[in-house]
Amino acid sequence: DVKVTQSSRYLVKRTGEKVFLECVQDMDHENMFWYRQDPGLGLRLIYFSYDVKMKEKGDIPEGYSVSREKKERFSLILESASTNQTSMYLCATESGRVAKNIQYFGAGTRLSVL
Amino acid sequence: AQTVTQSQPEMSVQEAETVTLSCTYDTSESDYYLFWYKQPPSRQMILVIRQEAYKQQNATENRFSVNFQKAAKSFSLKISDSQLGDAAMYFCAYRSDAGGTSYGKLTFGQGTILTVHP
Numbered sequence: 001d002v003k004v005t006q007s008s009r010y011l012v013k014r015t016g017e018k019v020f021l022e023c024v025q026d027m028d029h030e031n032m033f034w035y036r037q038d039p040g041l042g043l044r045l046i047y048f049s050y051d052v053k054m055k056e057k058g059d060i061p062e063g064y065s066v067s068r069e070k071k072e073r074f075s076l077i078l079e080s081a082s083t084n085q086t087s088m089y090l091c092a093t094e095s096g097r098v099a100k101n102i103q104y105f106g107a108g109t110r111l112s113v114l
Numbered sequence: 115a116q117t118v119t120q121s122q123p124e125m126s127v128q129e130a131e132t133v134t135l136s137c138t139y140d141t142s143e144s145d146y147y148l149f150w151y152k153q154p155p156s157r158q159m160i161l162v163i164r165q166e167a168y169k170q171q172n173a174t175e176n177r178f179s180v181n182f183q184k185a186a187k188s189f190s191l192k193i194s195d196s197q198l199g200d201a202a203m204y205f206c207a208y209r210s211d212a213g214g215t216s217y218g219k220l221t222f223g224q225g226t227i228l229t230v231h232p
Contacts, residue, residue: 002159002183025136033162035230040123041222041224041226042120042205042222042223042225043220043222044222045219045220058219059219090159094119099146099147099209099210099211100147100164100166100211102149102161102164103161105151105159105160106158106159107157107158108158
């Protein structure tokens with residue numbers, strides 16, 4: 001089974017703090033994604049990566065950056081957290097670049113920015 | 115840009131009954147995939163069922179089936195013999211198969227919370 005692990009289930013941070021959300025997968029998948037989930041808005045893509053050191057912007061990249069130094073790890077970085085970044089963050093992985101592929105998700109990190 | 119709309123924020127069903135969750139999408143493309151994902155409370159989101167747009171036959175997975183109407187751009191999920199474990203948030207999602215810059219992006223609907231009553 002694919003295992004996608006997000007480092008924290010719940011996180012509380014202060015406005016202005018630098019926040020790191022980590023995602024690790026154990027299935028050697030090439031593609032990794034970061035989504036943000038908000039009520040009434042569904043999931044929105046923040047950033048994704050097809051390979052080590054590669055990254056591409058999704059629909060809502062503003063205020064976020066990412067890092068992929070190793071194939072199995074994809075980090076989401078909030079350079080200066082703001083209250084409007086309070087949300088559920090989901091990491092996902094998939095193998096290869098085929099449209100029919102399934103994405104496998106982590107359990108999510110619920111971030112509160114105070 | 116493609117959009118996916120789930121017009122039912124919440125649905126409920128009695129155990130053992132059948133429920134249908136609605137999803138519509140907007141696209142100008144002919145080749146794409148549609149997905150239903152399930153997110154149980156405090157648990158990971160998992161794939162329920164997948165439909166290729168070029169296939170006229172509706173996909174089925176045990177108690178889960180879809181009604182795919184390509185011309186109407188509708189993709190509903192039917193859950194038969196509902197069980198307590200079916201209670202979850204369900205997301206409809208679309209992905210283009212056109213390749214190029216459209217690849218890789220799943221577009222999700224707003225989600226429907228399904229409650230199953232014993």
